[in-house]
Amino acid sequence: xxxxxxxxxxxxxxxxxxxxxxxxxxxxxxxxxxxxxxxxxxxxxxxxxxxxxxxxxxxxxxxxxxxxxxxxxxxxxxxxxxxxxxxxxxxxxxxxxxxxxxxxxxxxxxxxxxxxxxxxxxxxxxxxxxxxxxxxxxxxxxxxxxxxxxxxxxxxxxxxxxxxxxxxxxxxxxxxxxxxxxxxxxxxxxxxxxxxxxxxxxxxxxxxxxxxxxxxxxxxxxxxxxxxxxxxxxxxxxxxxxxxxxxxxxxxxxxxxxxxxxxxxxxxxxxxxxx
Numbered sequence: 653x654x655x656x657x658x659x660x661x662x663x664x665x666x667x668x669x670x671x672x673x674x675x676x677x678x679x680x681x682x683x684x685x686x687x688x689x690x691x692x693x694x695x696x697x698x699x700x701x702x703x704x705x706x707x708x709x710x711x712x713x714x715x716x717x718x719x720x721x722x723x724x725x726x727x728x729x730x731x732x733x734x735x736x737x738x739x740x741x742x743x744x745x746x747x748x749x750x751x752x753x754x755x756x757x758x759x760x761x762x763x764x765x766x767x768x769x770x771x772x773x774x775x776x777x778x779x780x781x782x783x784x785x786x787x788x789x790x791x792x793x794x795x796x797x798x799x800x801x802x803x804x805x806x807x808x809x810x811x812x813x814x815x816x817x818x819x820x821x822x823x824x825x826x827x828x829x830x831x832x833x834x835x836x837x838x839x840x841x842x843x844x845x846x847x848x849x850x851x852x853x854x855x856x857x858x859x860x861x862x863x864x865x866x867x868x869x870x871x872x873x874x875x876x877x878x879x880x881x882x883x884x885x886x887x888x889x890x891x892x893x894x895x896x897x898x899x900x901x902x903x904x905x906x907x908x909x910x911x912x913x914x915x916x917x918x919x920x921x922x923x924x925x926x927x
Contacts, residue, residue: 653727655734658741659782663733668694670785672776675699676716676830677725680820684789685729687817691787697726698735698779700742705771716830735783742778750774753800756892760905761796761916764882772797773804780810787813791820793827795905795918799892819917821847827917839911845877850904850919857886857902858923863895874908882907882914889920899923 656663669688673681688695699722706712719736726734742748750770753762757769780788790798802814820828825847826840835843849870857866863886874881887893889901903920 653723653731653734655723655736657735657737659735663694663696664784666694667786668696668733668783669787669789670779670783671695671697671789672779673697673699674701674715674830675722676718676833677722678828678830678832680791680793680828682725682729683820684791684817685726685731687815688787688789689729691815693786694732696733696735696783696785697731698737698783700735700737700739700775702742702771702775703739704743704774705768707765707767714834716833742775742782748774748778751777751804756796757800760883760885761907764907769797769800773800776801777804777808780808780812785812787815789815789817791817792920793819793829793917795903795920796892827915829915831913831915834913835911839913842878843910843915845879846906846908846915846917847919849873849877850906850917853884853886853904854919854921857904858921878910880909882909884908 669691671684671688685695685697699719701712701715701717703712723734751773753769753773756762758766762769790801792798798816805812805814822828824844826832826844827847832840852873853866853870856869857863860866867884867886870884871881874884884906886895886902886904888895888899889903895902900923901920902923903918905918907914907916
């Protein structure tokens, strides 16, 4: 594996597969890499903790950093390139394009983290400009982020294949996240109730077809599980907006705090699914 801090012309001719990360790699990232290797393209993994997507300075400072372990993992997986740029390279003093995530970028996750998706789309756009990848792989756990990135690719007319990978979970159903290492054992146990709640909410909605009551019941259950809810919504999967009478595919999105650690998850499904 070659570790690089800048992108040279040789890499631009590769037509590579890119997997953007912020490091603190876990089994979810490993699954993305395994999917990437199936494409038989040169594989670039980037590690860059993007400062402009954090609206909380403490959150940025405390974000897990495990670079030595990350390098070992990537070496073992035989990744071709590890791209670890400096902030000055991503955001040069002579200017760069800032991306506005629009109205959707200020809802749900964006409402709780003002400017977050502007920062995410700006860094993703910079990576696309610098690397010119043929394919990019993202996990589905960050559902709103994925939706906005796909919109960015369409808006910019990038010829990039976006590959979505299912959320990887531990044996108790907890979605893997770099932030999970900040939880105590007790906190991990509490956090496992998030996936159970998503399943229960889906079941209630498919039975009743009543979004409002399904959400009220779910929020009431959260209060008894030592989870501090940020948001919980049932949305149209195709538009990431409130469902309409013609909606057929749905996604339940949730953000909640456990021991002060903010966790997100989601569950998508079709209206005609059987219980």
